[in-house]
Amino acid sequence: MKVLYNPDSLLNLLAYGIQIPLNAGRILTTLETLRRQNFSVTVTREGAPLTKADFLSVHTEEFVANLFGTPQERQNLIRETFELVGPNGTYHRYNPESASRPLDEIVDHVLRQTALTVRAAAEALETGRAVYHLGGGYHHAMSFGGRGFCLVNDIVVAARWLQRHRGVKRIWIIDVDAHKGDGTAELTTGDESIQTLSIHMKEGWPLDSPEFDAQGLRHPWFIPSDVDLGIPRGDEAQYLPKLAQGLGQLEASGSPELAIVVQGSDPYEKDELPSSGDLRLSLAQMRERDFMVYDFLRTRGIPQTYVMAGGYGVFAHEPYCAFFEGLVQTGRL
Ligand SMILES: [Zn+2]
Numbered sequence: 001m002k003v004l005y006n007p008d009s010l011l012n013l014l015a016y017g018i019q020i021p022l023n024a025g026r027i028l029t030t031l032e033t034l035r036r037q038n039f040s041v042t043v044t045r046e047g048a049p050l051t052k053a054d055f056l057s058v059h060t061e062e063f064v065a066n067l068f069g070t071p072q073e074r075q076n077l078i079r080e081t082f083e084l085v086g087p088n089g090t091y092h093r094y095n096p097e098s099a100s101r102p103l104d105e106i107v108d109h110v111l112r113q114t115a116l117t118v119r120a121a122a123e124a125l126e127t128g129r130a131v132y133h134l135g136g137g138y139h140h141a142m143s144f145g146g147r148g149f150c151l152v153n154d155i156v157v158a159a160r161w162l163q164r165h166r167g168v169k170r171i172w173i174i175d176v177d178a179h180k181g182d183g184t185a186e187l188t189t190g191d192e193s194i195q196t197l198s199i200h201m202k203e204g205w206p207l208d209s210p211e212f213d214a215q216g217l218r219h220p221w222f223i224p225s226d227v228d229l230g231i232p233r234g235d236e237a238q239y240l241p242k243l244a245q246g247l248g249q250l251e252a253s254g255s256p257e258l259a260i261v262v263q264g265s266d267p268y269e270k271d272e273l274p275s276s277g278d279l280r281l282s283l284a285q286m287r288e289r290d291f292m293v294y295d296f297l298r299t300r301g302i303p304q305t306y307v308m309a310g311g312y313g314v315f316a317h318e319p320y321c322a323f324f325e326g327l328v329q330t331g332r333l
Pocket of ligand 1: 177264276310311
């Protein structure tokens with residue numbers, strides 16, 4: 001397995017006044033483990049060369065214009081994506097006075113991350129090896145904009161880039177983050193060439209609001225993935241059997257040329273984000289989850305690429321480290 005890491009990609013949200021416990025320690029501690037286990041880590045600032053057209057193949061014109069717009073437009077995108085301002089104008093988990101850096105820097109950060117996700121996917125396709133991007137995984141970003149801490153859907157940008165520039169016909173997206181890959185589902189609904197599986201908390205964010213709005217229109221986050229596996233609160237014992245079954249369903253849709261795995265660590269019982277608390281897998285279950293996906297793809301000869309997605313608090317690195325250490329210890333590499 002090859003690992004790609006951009007040293008500029010570490011993001012401490014507190015420096016921007018955003019009080020969300022996504023800290024750089026998750027990546028740095030995982031890096032230490034990778035180096036101890038002699039993984040090949042490529043430290044690089046060079047992502048795939050993305051153009052506006054690549055973003056327009058996923059997101060709306062208006063959103064992409066803002067993404068490359070004025071500093072004010074870009075800052076507004078971040079305020080919306082991180083839900084920093086409530087309906088009555090009050091700040092939510094946001095204290096601009098404590099910020100030492102401007103919010104629009106986060107847009108550049110996400111664009112860099114997206115370019116490296118695309119490079120990881122392209123290298124996995126070229127070499128047939130597993131390629132891991134230590135970052136990315138913005139699965140809540142929808143066609144019309146960012147939400148749930150996710151600005152640009154780097155996963156679907158990568159899938160469409162491979163289709164546009166490498167002639168790829170079929171791709172799987174396997175999303176094991178605690179939260180539903182709702183942006184990914186919205187962006188790929190009706191597109192047979194990108195098959196999506198999401199295993200997530202059945203209740204809680206993003207599915208705790210009414211399915212239909214006041215006008216009777218369905219909220220986009222209720223758009224189903226091709227295989228949607230909701231785990232009810234307290235039913236962790238169902239998780240691994242359901243995932244195995246879901247992978248079988250995905251396979252019935254036909255084999256892909258590449259799979260993108262959205263490997264959030266927030267289903268872990270020690271995750272500190274309140275909205276991921278309805279799913280509490282043990283470290284052993286997290287490792288089983290990751291081996292199940294890895295083995296499923298490897299035994300079928302499907303190139304696989306990974307993004308980190310969600311994972312919050314001081315223990316967020318543990319599932320990633322258990323996965324990488326486990327690959328070595330069990331002779332899977
Ligand atoms: Zn998540």
